[in-house]
Amino acid sequence: MKFFVDTADVDEIRELADTGLLDGVTTNPSLILKSGRDIVEVTKEICNIVDGPVSAEVTALDYDGMMKEAAVLSKIADNICIKLPLTMDGLKACKALSSQGQQTNVTLCFSANQALLAAKAGATFISPFIGRLDDMGIDGMELIEEIRVIYDNYGFETQILAASIRTVNHVKDSALAGADVATIPPSTLKALVKHPLTDKGLDAFLADWAKTGQKIG
Numbered sequence: 738m739k740f741f742v743d744t745a746d747v748d749e750i751r752e753l754a755d756t757g758l759l760d761g762v763t764t765n766p767s768l769i770l771k772s773g774r775d776i777v778e779v780t781k782e783i784c785n786i787v788d789g790p791v792s793a794e795v796t797a798l799d800y801d802g803m804m805k806e807a808a809v810l811s812k813i814a815d816n817i818c819i820k821l822p823l824t825m826d827g828l829k830a831c832k833a834l835s836s837q838g839q840q841t842n843v844t845l846c847f848s849a850n851q852a853l854l855a856a857k858a859g860a861t862f863i864s865p866f867i868g869r870l871d872d873m874g875i876d877g878m879e880l881i882e883e884i885r886v887i888y889d890n891y892g893f894e895t896q897i898l899a900a901s902i903r904t905v906n907h908v909k910d911s912a913l914a915g916a917d918v919a920t921i922p923p924s925t926l927k928a929l930v931k932h933p934l935t936d937k938g939l940d941a942f943l944a945d946w947a948k949t950g951q952k953i954g
């Protein structure tokens with residue numbers, strides 16, 4: 738499973754990239770707002786830190802506007818992935834950009850039929866929003882499971898990118914459901930490593946090691 742980080746905070750991205758565990762980055766207009774940075778400037782900086790796909794989202798609602806914005810964003814770096822909304826115009830732009838060899842991420846997916854359309858439009862990634870479905874009392878993980886079955890039934894190569902991840906269990910359940918990628922907020926990504934028994938075990942080993950009076954090397 739690939740791990741993307743869902744943020745436009747370059748310090749967080751740099752810290753996580755340094756671990757060697759990061760495969761890409763996703764941003765959206767809300768995350769750009771949170772960063773307080775210019776979209777082109779901050780996205781360029783992110784692309785210099787991470788080799789994998791960096792999703793940058795268009796904000797136009799019509800096909801021509803999306804294509805114009807995609808042209809600007811795709812010039813930022815070779816690893817830019819154009820993020821498009823799950824609307825008819827977004828799918829049309831996805832089809833056109835994917836046909837040109839541009840990486841695409843179709844976002845705001847809340848149903849299996851929407852995911853099927855995105856795959857037919859040649860999307861590189863489909864982003865089902867788990868947390869926002871859970872917020873409504875709908876099991877977001879069922880959506881991942883349905884998309885997995887549909888994509889496997891027809892051999893679609895579109896990768897399932899579990900988005901709107903809020904908890905460590907969302908990450909585990911997405912992996913169990915066969916998502917190809919999870920895009921995870923920095924705090925949740927860092928929380929994946931934590932376990933109280935790891936800390937307790939480490940303390941005990943270090944205490945015993947001190948009693949040996951030895952040093953390695």
Ligand code: G3P
Pocket residue numbers: 743763765866868869900901902903920
């Ligand atoms: O990747 C999409 C994500 O940023 C949305 O997350 O928590 O705003 O639903 P959230």
